[in-house]
Amino acid sequence: SQQGEEDPQALSIQEGENATMNCSYKTSINNLQWYRQNSGRGLVHLILIRSNEREKHSGRLRVTLDTSKKSSSLLITASRAADTASYFCATSGGGNKLTFGTGTQLKVEL
């Protein structure tokens, strides 16, 4: 079963714009992770935020977590064509078992 639901399902933006995608989940978590998947590099870990953290940055990525609302958002700033991919949130409730969401398909156009 899918724990997370990403929103929107698909997003198309111009290069240089920011992209925001959201994830909602159902049960309590230890951490939440974001992964990117494209045909060239497969599924790659982007960033992890722990349940006691509210915001985290990594390069052009910014992740927020609101455990009271059971939601997270991923912001990609100054997007590039190479950011075109599917983005998944994945939650871990313990034991490092990940439950992935349904994904957001991001297309960055030149």
Place this chain on the structure above:
Amino acid sequence: EAGVAQSPRYKIIEKRQSVAFWCNPISGHATLYWYQQILGQGPKLLIQFQNNGVVDDSQLPKDRFSAERLKGVDSTLKIQPAKLEDSAVYLCASSSVTGKRLYEQYFGPGTRLTVT
């Protein structure tokens, strides 16, 4: 550092046939995972090993799927007999039990299975 290796990359079989997938994790990674990813969905965990023991196989259809990691390194996932709905990409991942990147999973390229 070599990544997670999987083979074969593609496989086409007829329903009711058997198939096996192989995975070699990143050296030193104690935890190994098999996921099934159906087109348009996120990966779904099938089984998780730590060393050669099973940690979680609650979503593995045990009537037809089996997996082993006999020496705590590489692993094999088998489907016997295959059904049409098993058509998916099978992803192997591994992670460390120590260190800064403790919770990060590293994925292989996957095996795309088509059952006809």
